[in-house]
Amino acid sequence: MLCYTTRLLIILAAASVFSSVSHAQTVAPTPSAKEQAAPKVARLPDFSGSWAVVGGSPSWDPSDPRGAKPDELPMTPWALERFKAARPPFGAKATFEAVNDPVQKYCDPPGITRLYAYPWQFALIQAPGVVYMLYEFTGLWRPIWLDREHPKSPDSTWMGDSIGRYEGDTLVVDTIGLNDKTWIDQVGHPHSDALHLIERLRRVDQDTLEVTVTFDDPKAYTKPFTGQRVFKRSSSPMEVTLCSLSEMQSFDDEVMKSTTVIPKK
């Protein structure tokens, strides 16, 4: 398996090639067939840059984005059992004690939709045939393939299998093949490995990106639901914030435990 740095270099190299092709288009007097295709790419909506969440609502429940009414989403008994067992850091059930948030407890990957809730930025790199999403939080990334369909029987993975298409000014991303180890949000709502996500990314203006996500998971929810987030273009360069289990445990010992026990007088 390629290490993180190597994978990132591959992505950046792909972006560099794409950029070079576009640049060549503007200076070459007799463009090649490949270069003639470049103007089609140039007309696509531009999602370049890094984006930071506005507000950071912890839940995707459209009627309760603060997660104050945790039973609002139409959960199946299967999901409700898991939701009741969740001890999340946010929402109506927020707690510091015996937290079983898989990110906080194990440094597990947060999952695609929960990544939108963190204050760390993400960036999109649009290349021929693929869009890469890079996330500052824990250094994750995923490809969104524009030139193929889903595999017939995809593996269940942390980031799933994403394919996309442009619809006018919107990038529509279709994801399946997710494992059921992540929460969809910060308040502990579960999902199954049958989760089918549709993300619609649209730039409202030069500096505003709107992301609308539809969750379709018949094993966990009795009907699909749709939530929305807004992101602002950031002037800060992309950084990487890794999740280290040793650092998390050290923080837990030093801070979390002291605020969950009665201090000695």
Added chain:
Amino acid sequence: MKSKRSIAFCFAAGLLLVAIPISAHHGTSGYDMEKVITLNGTVTSFNWSNPHCLIHIDVKDSKGDMKDWILELAAPTLMTRNGWTKDSLKPGDEVVAETHPAKNGATTGLSGASTSLLKFVVNGHALPFH
């Protein structure tokens, strides 16, 4: 004359009607987000690391006993975007710092996360906050 260091622990700011909307990866349920207190003390360490930067401050309580307070901030990446650096604080610095105290009475507080920070004055100079 009272030295700066001997200036005690005080709850000068008291109760705020509107809490500053700050959060952290672990949420804020362990802290009293409706309350802000102001601490006067001396920095003993500044840990610029994930998941949250931590400041240890020696603060005298109302009985004159020295207490080790731990103030939690955002992760280094996010603190950098608020204008801080790993050198913003060092042991020996005299600070006036606001914090949301722990609900259980522990000498632990949340002073900043993400895009919001409470007030920090270090050796008479205010550090950036939004």
